[in-house]
Amino acid sequence: MSRNDRVVVVGGGHAGLLMGLALAGHGIDVQVVEPAAPAAIRKAPPDGRTLALLAGSILQLEELGLWAPLAPYGAPIRRVEVLDVGSAAKVSYREEDAPGPVPFGQGFENRVLRQVLLDLFLEQAGRRHLVTDRVSAIERDAEGIAVRTEGGTRLPAGLVIGADGRGSGLRKLAGIGLQRWSYGHAALGFIVRHPVDNGGAVLERMRKGGPLATLPLRADRTGITWVETPERAKALAEGEPAQLLTELDEALDHALGEPELDSPVGVWPLSGQHADRYVAPRLALVGDAAHGVHPIHAQGFNMGIADVAALVRLIAARPDEPGSPDVLRAYERQRRGPNTRSIWLTHGLARLFTNELVPVTRARGAALTLLDRLRPLRRFAIQRGMRA
Numbered sequence: 001m002s003r004n005d006r007v008v009v010v011g012g013g014h015a016g017l018l019m020g021l022a023l024a025g026h027g028i029d030v031q032v033v034e035p036a037a038p039a040a041i042r043k044a045p046p047d048g049r050t051l052a053l054l055a056g057s058i059l060q061l062e063e064l065g066l067w068a069p070l071a072p073y074g075a076p077i078r079r080v081e082v083l084d085v086g087s088a089a090k091v092s093y094r095e096e097d098a099p100g101p102v103p104f105g106q107g108f109e110n111r112v113l114r115q116v117l118l119d120l121f122l123e124q125a126g127r128r129h130l131v132t133d134r135v136s137a138i139e140r141d142a143e144g145i146a147v148r149t150e151g152g153t154r155l156p157a158g159l160v161i162g163a164d165g166r167g168s169g170l171r172k173l174a175g176i177g178l179q180r181w182s183y184g185h186a187a188l189g190f191i192v193r194h195p196v197d198n199g200g201a202v203l204e205r206m207r208k209g210g211p212l213a214t215l216p217l218r219a220d221r222t223g224i225t226w227v228e229t230p231e232r233a234k235a236l237a238e239g240e241p242a243q244l245l246t247e248l249d250e251a252l253d254h255a256l257g258e259p260e261l262d263s264p265v266g267v268w269p270l271s272g273q274h275a276d277r278y279v280a281p282r283l284a285l286v287g288d289a290a291h292g293v294h295p296i297h298a299q300g301f302n303m304g305i306a307d308v309a310a311l312v313r314l315i316a317a318r319p320d321e322p323g324s325p326d327v328l329r330a331y332e333r334q335r336r337g338p339n340t341r342s343i344w345l346t347h348g349l350a351r352l353f354t355n356e357l358v359p360v361t362r363a364r365g366a367a368l369t370l371l372d373r374l375r376p377l378r379r380f381a382i383q384r385g386m387r388a
């Protein structure tokens, strides 16, 4: 193997580990650089964050041969119920609207999914392909590109992939600009245990302060993502757990029985962002390093999965030259359009469901009622909604 057919992935979060795993599966010489050591990732305490993988992403993971080992660690979503609290209109998406083994998608605990991806990567690629360090520079020469780490290691490659998250240092080092906007909201994330079986349901409550959604992790364990103003999110997270749980129970119309807290309560400020380009010579961005969205439509990592699937397909067709301009041009062409549409769809939903003007509330209610009554419309919404 030569330097040109080696790929270095910067970042060992969900997107970076998935990328490393998929490339190793294609026999590509890949190294993943991540500052957190495997032991720290394995021992990471719960942070309350959960993640829905949509049915479209599961098909892509199946194509990469990676769904079977991931599936046992989450719970399938069998029903989705959206209630617009302002207009009291409701739409229920049922299993028969979305035939297939995983009708809508699957819920995971964020840290568990990362731990499983890490173990699969180490098993597939081997320990020496994971470098525990932080990338601090990129260097280019006539033959290729190299990354340099804070620990002084130089890793030459034919292609460097930035999977280093929203604050991507690689994006900055490559001189790629960023559009960024704030939603003026924050998301609370936590997990509850409850006496009533969740039945695999996602319950989404579109409330004045922001959406609140459940995600099944097991029959008696459910993830909560709850959007509020930053002040109220802070007050709820730092206040008495009993107050938080009572409000949750009421918002869900007691659907889970009396919930108990089963994780810390995390708070994430909500913003959106989009990199001006996904590629530079011998460099590509994937996952949150390229785009970040509001969690209302569970698109974040699902968009990252679609990035990984597209780039892996292109690299697998040119394993001798993964960083060739053709590969990079095709990647940008294939992913920018769909990601831009997902960003705007998510942006539109986030705005629509926090708008309390009477005509907007009425139109929203009418649209949901229509969806609930018309099966073809529901099927169309599912087909669009269950992919990134």
Ligand SMILES: Cc1cc2nc3c(=O)[nH]c(=O)nc-3n(C[C@H](O)[C@H](O)[C@H](O)COP(=O)(O)OP(=O)(O)OC[C@H]3O[C@@H](n4cnc5c(N)ncnc54)[C@H](O)[C@@H]3O)c2cc1C
Pocket (backbone or CB within 6 Å): 010, 011, 012, 013, 014, 015, 016, 033, 034, 035, 036, 049, 050, 051, 052, 053, 133, 134, 135, 136, 163, 164, 165, 166, 169, 170, 187, 188, 189, 225, 268, 286, 287, 288, 289, 295, 298, 299, 300, 301, 302, 303, 304
């Ligand atoms: C409340 C909330 C709910 C969400 N719900 C969903 C959902 O239901 N479905 C969904 O698809 N998405 C969801 N998301 C989004 C999802 O969590 C993210 O899109 C996803 O985790 C991003 O993964 P990533 O690997 O791209 O980035 P990150 O997870 O940020 O990983 C980046 C990695 O890069 C490493 N790194 C950083 N700098 C360097 C460096 N210089 N050198 C080497 N490594 C470096 C970091 O240590 C980190 O491990 C949600 C987000 C929030 C906040």
